[in-house]
Amino acid sequence: MSQREPLVGVVMGSDSDWPTMQAAAVMLKEFGVP
Known part of the structure; x- marks a missing residue:
């Protein structure tokens, strides 16, 4: 199963x-959350 990026x-x-x-x-951007 492939992992999906949240x-x-x-x-x-x-x-x-x-x-x-x-x-x-x-903050989301600083933590690298797409």
């Missing part, structure tokens, strides 16, 4: 949520 997404209700979720996106 994917993570940042889900927001609207564009106005981005300032709050941006920190989470930065």
Whole structure:
């Protein structure tokens, strides 16, 4: 069986949520989470 690489997404209700979720996106990137 082949292993699949997990994917993570940042889900927001609207564009106005981005300032709050941006920190989470930065941390995911720093940890190398695709």
